[in-house]
Amino acid sequence: MNELDLHLCHDLILSKDQMAIAPEGVEIITAIDSLIARVLGINVERISNDLTYQSIREWDSLSHVTLMIALETELGIKITDQIMLQLHSVGAIREFAQTHMIRADEGAKSAPTITVHRGLEGVYIERSTITNIxxxxxxxxxxxxxxxxxxxxxxxxxxxxxxxxxxxxxxxxxxxxxxxxxxxxxxxxxxxxxxxxxxxxxxxxxxxxxxxxxxxxxxxxxxxxxxxxxxxxxxxxxxxxxxxxxxxxxxxxxxxxxxxxxxxxxxxxxxxxxxxxxxxxxxxxxxxxxxxxxxxxxxxxxxxxxxxxxxxxxxxxxxxxxxxxxxxxxxx
Known part of the structure; x- marks a missing residue:
């Protein structure tokens, strides 16, 4: 994990009281809420900090992977396995996006980097408690x-x-x-x-x-x-x-x-x-x-x-x- 990843993971565990939402942060959260709603196929009114992975039928393992890919494209960064484990709720995703975009958006937004995984090689889509192989x-x-x-x-x-x-x-x-x-x-x-x-x-x-x-x-x-x-x-x-x-x-x-x-x-x-x-x-x-x-x-x-x-x-x-x-x- 590089230094940027460590800083991002540290920010994810900060409480809401410790993170003030700047005016531009409201726009970021609105955009992220729209992205989450679009990927999950739900109304944006259902998006709240309390909404978590697998708490609703629409947010299953496949949708979660799709959401992470969409966030990578939107934010223009690589979401590592460590960060992915943290992004298990809307609240965590909002804080992550706000932290990254405010840091990165001092000038023009850099072009997104897309990683193609041929045949899903190296991609994990589920953690199962049913079978261990x-x-x-x-x-x-x-x-x-x-x-x-x-x-x-x-x-x-x-x-x-x-x-x-x-x-x-x-x-x-x-x-x-x-x-x-x-x-x-x-x-x-x-x-x-x-x-x-x-x-x-x-x-x-x-x-x-x-x-x-x-x-x-x-x-x-x-x-x-x-x-x-x-x-x-x-x-x-x-x-x-x-x-x-x-x-x-x-x-x-x-x-x-x-x-x-x-x-x-x-x-x-x-x-x-x-x-x-x-x-x-x-x-x-x-x-x-x-x-x-x-x-x-x-x-x-x-x-x-x-x-x-x-x-x-x-x-x-x-x-x-x-x-x-x-x-x-x-x-x-």
Whole structure:
């Protein structure tokens, strides 16, 4: 961090009582408020010192990165990682902009410097508490639990609950969750008919199209609540194995097998694929594989999903865009 950065970070922690707003500062704040409102897509009247990162739906991780880039362009400076960590509220951004622009604007404003990050190389867009991936050390953790412990001692359903809720379920909670998944396995008849039309298409294309159609049949675009997203997510977790098995059966010249009412997630998937109850070893192998691939952090499909969600897509629309990324060689 250079000397200017140190001065700017120091100014950010000064209280409002210590920083007098000069007349030109009012104009700066007005301009910054307009920029924040434009980037977040909200009315400027909603801008206040108390507005913070992730306190509203519009200020998500993608919007925050976009806001930092816009500030770099507006102020004509490079916002370092240290400064970015400080700019977590409207109040902090106002003070930062006022301090910099009053210092810099003694003469003509210098031309902005724009840094292009090809392929987002070196750009961090999120800090996740869900998954920790350290490729150099060979570490993969879900909610603090080592993946090796989860694979050996957990089940896919238990791991899904952990990822969604941040803690492992007790026995009654897990049983209720397993039952909820079982109740959502069946596909609407219209989806099965659609899969018949796509019998010879690539499985990933069928999966993408099937998810889109499920969303058209089941999703309420007006409900943006977390509860609605959770319902959609549970339905997709339950129905995607059925969708895959249905296409596999149809393109193999067989009639699809309906989901089993009592089998586990992995066991039911194998049952629908092959038409008979699988061996315990086969079930455990698939269950381990599902656990290992349950969450990816920020690979290509996860990034596409974040972009879609940042554009206010619902969960089905987001999955529809993310799934095709898994078809390509450079997905990881």
């Amino acid at each position: 350290d490729g150099e050390r060979g570490v993969l953790e879900h909610r603090g639990y080592n993946i090796h412990d989860l694979v050996e001692q957990s089940s896919f359903e238990e791991t899904v609950w952990l990822l969604l809720n941040g803690e492992l379920p007790d026995a009654p909670t897990l049983a209720a969750f397993q039952e909820e998944l079982r109740l959502h396995r069946e596909l609407p008849a219209a989806i099965v008919d659609l899969v018949r039309m796509l019998a010879h298409a690539h499985p990933m294309e069928v999966l993408r199209t099937g998810i889109s159609a499920l969303g058209a049949l089941a999703c309420d675009d007006q409900d943006e609540s977390q509860a609605a997203a959770m319902r959609s997510g549970l339905s997709l977790i339950a129905q995607i194995p059925t969708l895959i098995a249905t296409h596999h059966a149809i393109r193999s010249g067989r009639e699809p097998i309906a989901p089993h009412a009592t089998l586990s997630h992995a066991k039911n998937f194998l049952y629908m694929l092959f038409g008979e109850e699988p061996s315990p070893s086969a079930v455990r192998f698939v269950d381990k594989d599902l656990i290992a691939h349950a969450e990816h952090g920020l690979n290509a499909s996860a990034f596409v999903a974040r972009v879609a969600i940042g554009c206010k897509a619902n969960l089905y629309q987001e999955r529809q865009r993310a799934v095709p990324m898994k078809k390509f060689h450079h997905h990881e």
